[in-house]
Amino acid sequence: MDPMRLFSFLLVISWSVNIIDASLGDADPNYRRCISQCQETGCIGPKCFPPCTFSSDGELVGRPWYTQEPLYLQWKKWDCQSDCRYHCMLDREKEKELLNIGPVKYHGKWPFKRIYGMQEPASVAFSALNLAMHFHGWVSFFILLYYKLPLKDGKKAYYEYAGLWHFYALLSLNSWFWSAVFHSRDVDLTEKLDYSSAVVLLGYSLILSILRSFNVRDEATRVMVSAPLIAFVVTHAMYLNFYKLDYGWNMIICVAMAVTQLTIWAVWAGFSHHPSRWKLWLVVIAGGLAMLLEIYDFPPYEGLLDAHALWHATTIPLTYIWWSFIRDDAKFRTTKFLNKAK
Structure with missing residues (x-):
């Protein structure tokens, strides 16, 4: 035992x-709008993410950029969707903190801060x-x-x-x-x-x-x-x-x-x-x-x-x-x- x-x-x-991927955080229209924008452009405002790389015809590159790096560095990296979700979540939580609104869950999880990936x-x-x-x-x-x-x-x-x-x-x-x-x-x-x-x-x-x-x-x-x-x-x-x-x-x-x-x-x-x-x-x-x-x-x-x-x-x-x-x-x-x- x-x-x-x-x-x-x-x-x-x-x-x-x-x-089942349904929480207050991911139901937030502002959060969803941020995700959509990030996945379309690869950026949230001035902040852009290398995993969200696009070809000349606007298609998301199939092979993640970080597979070109050594294996010991790859484990800290995330894909485009994950990075977009994470940074949109952080931005929304900062906005809510200024309004004295407590944190909520996103996709079933509390907003955690990543450390070394x-x-x-x-x-x-x-x-x-x-x-x-x-x-x-x-x-x-x-x-x-x-x-x-x-x-x-x-x-x-x-x-x-x-x-x-x-x-x-x-x-x-x-x-x-x-x-x-x-x-x-x-x-x-x-x-x-x-x-x-x-x-x-x-x-x-x-x-x-x-x-x-x-x-x-x-x-x-x-x-x-x-x-x-x-x-x-x-x-x-x-x-x-x-x-x-x-x-x-x-x-x-x-x-x-x-x-x-x-x-x-x-x-x-x-x-x-x-x-x-x-x-x-x-x-x-x-x-x-x-x-x-x-x-x-x-x-x-x-x-x-x-x-x-x-x-x-x-x-x-x-x-x-x-x-x-x-x-x-x-x-x-x-x-x-x-x-x-x-």
């Missing part, structure tokens, strides 16, 4: 049901820190298993769920990586990669919650439990990527998987008498309280720090606690096994 990524993903997809720089930074925290947790778990705890004769860990948590770590790293990329640049490809990686992590977390809470150690039984869920998750991910990115249906599926696994973990924590069950409770409860930041959706401070970015910040310490619970579980199971062997 990754409760932090889980809560975030559920809230993002719930917003997406209502956001990143669309939501604070969310990118905090997603990267979450990724780093998962990597730290995974490395510390690895060191505990293979350098601090006793090993079997074949140099294998006594902890029966070691392999499952290693794979969980890889999926978590992948999910937070694409979260950072998606917040850096929200396009169709990055959106699908972010959603798909989150769905896969959510489905695998459900499998892991079942296997650990019911103490499933037999490989054949694990396969029997996991196979139907893996098939379902893979089918759902393919549906989103190759047929239709249906936000409503995706939300139903993800909420069902989320509620199921949270219920499993909560019941298990209550009945297992695990010595570190309080860490599990802390992560679940604190993660739920942190969701208030998402519910109280406010415009980004100085165009950088919004509620979603702050939520990502709160998940960083919770990720540390979660991996601490996983390490405690490894020590608990190893000690229990060795005591039985005596």
Whole structure:
């Protein structure tokens, strides 16, 4: 389970049901007029944009100008439409600020200021820190298993769920990586990669919650439990990527998987008498309280720090606690096994 990524993903997809390129900002006639003028001329007043280059017959050049630049510079560039939208949005927000009118959303997003080409720089930074925290947790778990705890004769860990948590770590790293990329640049490809990686992590977390809470150690039984869920998750991910990115249906599926696994973990924590069950409770409860930041959706401070970015910040310490619970579980199971062997 990754409760932090889980809560975030559920809230993002719930917003997406209502956001289909229709917000107060992009409905503004002045904003639309600015976009139209920019895409026709490549300029907003005296400010012109290199991506909006035109041939002698007035047609937009098919190949973006920045593909002529080195690859390490290309990632900071945007296309003509994106640049027009961004600068028209900034101009409209400056005009409204002079009239003491608060910011509004454009195409489903608050008006963020780009930094080094990143669309939501604070969310990118905090997603990267979450990724780093998962990597730290995974490395510390690895060191505990293979350098601090006793090993079997074949140099294998006594902890029966070691392999499952290693794979969980890889999926978590992948999910937070694409979260950072998606917040850096929200396009169709990055959106699908972010959603798909989150769905896969959510489905695998459900499998892991079942296997650990019911103490499933037999490989054949694990396969029997996991196979139907893996098939379902893979089918759902393919549906989103190759047929239709249906936000409503995706939300139903993800909420069902989320509620199921949270219920499993909560019941298990209550009945297992695990010595570190309080860490599990802390992560679940604190993660739920942190969701208030998402519910109280406010415009980004100085165009950088919004509620979603702050939520990502709160998940960083919770990720540390979660991996601490996983390490405690490894020590608990190893000690229990060795005591039985005596």
